Amino acid sequence: MSVPGAPKVRTCVGDCLDVLHDMEPESVDLAYVDPPFFTQKIHRLNTRDGSATFSFRDIWGSDHSYSDFIYQRIRRTRTVLKSSGSLFFHCDKAASHIIRLLLDSIFGPEQFRSEIIWSFRRWSNAKKGLLPAHQTIFFYSKTDNFKFNTFYQEYSPSTNIDQIMQKRIRDSRNKTVYARNEKGEVVGNGIKKGVPLSDVWEIPFLNPKAKERVGFPTQKPVLLMKRIVELVTDEGDWILDPFCGSGTTLVTSKLLNRNSIGIDISEEAVELTKRRLEAPLFTESPLAQRGRESYRRHESYAATYLFGVAYTPVHRNTGIDGLLKEEVAGLPVFVRVQREGESVSQAVSALRKAARNKGDCRLVVIATHADLFDSGRFADVDVIPSTAFALNEYIKKRRPSTQRPPRTGDEGLISRGQKPNSKGA
Amino acid sequence: MSVPGAPKVRTCVGDCLDVLHDMEPESVDLAYVDPPFFTQKIHRLNTRDGSATFSFRDIWGSDHSYSDFIYQRIRRTRTVLKSSGSLFFHCDKAASHIIRLLLDSIFGPEQFRSEIIWSFRRWSNAKKGLLPAHQTIFFYSKTDNFKFNTFYQEYSPSTNIDQIMQKRIRDSRNKTVYARNEKGEVVGNGIKKGVPLSDVWEIPFLNPKAKERVGFPTQKPVLLMKRIVELVTDEGDWILDPFCGSGTTLVTSKLLNRNSIGIDISEEAVELTKRRLEAPLFTESPLAQRGRESYRRHESYAATYLFGVAYTPVHRNTGIDGLLKEEVAGLPVFVRVQREGESVSQAVSALRKAARNKGDCRLVVIATHADLFDSGRFADVDVIPSTAFALNEYIKKRRPSTQRPPRTGDEGLISRGQKPNSKGA
């Protein structure tokens, strides 16, 4: 699949019912639907008579405006979905059962994939009862041949991972036991990937003070959108948000190199979305979020790499991360940790520039990854490998030339599996 | 209210529709309903000793016949509830939307209290899609005047307790601010109890090896029942379980000094319940007691050093810290980070010992400090320097022989005894 240079983003003011009508059928890989809550209207929807309520017709067949409103728009949304496409419908306990019935009737119950629980912590109130701390996202696909990228989570700490790496067989009494070879040694069963991603997602609610927040009432965190986008789309795919609001879906799509279409009836919302898209805030970057949140001890990226080193952190200097506590050959030593997406040469240049008017000193770059490692070429800067770098070099030296390295972990999703549907259909 | 000496327990074989008909109206404080989930499967399980097989049939002609079955029984259940009573209905994604509609129509939507998510981890397998890891419990009360005992959870680790303990008021623009006295000092607000219990409950799934297990399929953990019982009943109250199965509800009620009534259509199930009640067995789940964190020991120290490395943490092994995601020369690679106060040789020995019966593998020690560094001597273990180690070696090489090394930053405050031989390094 060809990946275009820059992701395309289209925004549109209007009722998505009309806009969807003009869209090409089978053109979208993912539709994320996060409609407004008409809570009162939903409550009026609830029927009095027991058994009659179960049929879908009783809900939207009458003049109940909310379910009718949703039904019409989701039916058109389904039309513009590719046959490999998926729909994620975000709702909460107020309407989840009605939405479920609607989606079952539009997509067919056999296309129901998951009831995703987004759980979060939030400020408590003193209400009698339990504190609501989750919302529901329904995942439906258009066909059985839906696109799905398998992600894995860490094993539970109570799992004995080195033990379950052993191969197991059944003995004469059909009991599972660990396999052993003729020498009586245990037999391995290949490397472990982690456990498949579950349908309960604990993702922090957008911090009230986050820069990411743009003042839109129902704004969703970029991290939540990121997970949805990465689960069922690849780079260059098309993502539709028919109720785009403040545009989180479009911002996320752009950051992840997906094309996107956002529709909202409110002109102000679309204007806000456009402004966000022009200059996505730094904290909106999934990369930045991943980094900042995964650092141990809430330290900076550099501090994490320099753990155990006797140094003084240097703040408010973009080129220098730290100053060693001990002088080397009578000179102060400035240290820079190679950034993600930065080559060693770039790190060396940045450090050189920052140290230009610091007088006599020594310069050290900590190499964190090998993409463009060209150590030894720098007369004035010493390059020292980080733990990760040294270990990766160790692996690389012994790797068969054909093999590709695996990805490193990011915020819980530790690795990405093969696409099951890559065989095509 | 007087608390009787011993809790009463009644069991009954039969269709709860008939049994409920003969019960006194307004006599029960809590009804816990855990019927077949509409899985369209037969659930079957053997007891541990293989002496008996319990099974029940959860296959229905249509969703209509299922909902009709439930509707009739829940309507009678409501009748026997006291006006202060509550109903907890356990289901899963197969029928949660149908159940929600039924309960709304029987109790009235305004008596809906919570959609409780019971989330858990369990064994998994490769699947196209997300791994189901939750079930739903609907909480309805008969009237607004329902009995409810407020429980509190621990604050999130990221919560600033100092701030929580300050008194808050609203300023002139109705914004919340911290209260200050006339001297401008912050005012306390008394000790806080924690965060009110949320509607997402993470409770370990009943483990296959748990003593609590009696061989009944779909058996629920006592811990889950305990939370429900304590939330809406007091000692001496009456609890009803119209689909009591293996009797977890009755066992929990007895242990917590509540009276209970259990009904099941299966004679074997009721017999099993009676046997369980004679010797109520409740394994205080070690996991639930100690928490998942208790399995993480050395992990964070090792993780800090291994930042940027693609590895899986190994939790339940004192010698091995991690397993590389990538095999090296076709073998798994176990990693140990040299501990503080441990020499490289000691780290090598510990790793060797832990890996003794792991079959063919490679071993790597990350050297973090140099006290007794004697790398290169180990034929079977590779020693790789950490960032700190490499940097310290860099300094040492260029250090005049008279100079003494400074101590590293973070350990400086913690007084640790001088090692008598440290000078000789």
Place this chain on the structure above:
DNA sequence: AAAGTAAATGAATCAGTAA
């Protein structure tokens, strides 16, 4: 084609052994 069976799996326990 549908139904039934087998294999793989990992979370959390039990239980035996070493310290």
Place this chain on the structure above:
DNA sequence: GTTACTGATTCATTTACTT
């Protein structure tokens, strides 16, 4: 004897295979 460690065991879910 007590504690800590770690090997052993179980079982519901899913995929793959067989009847």
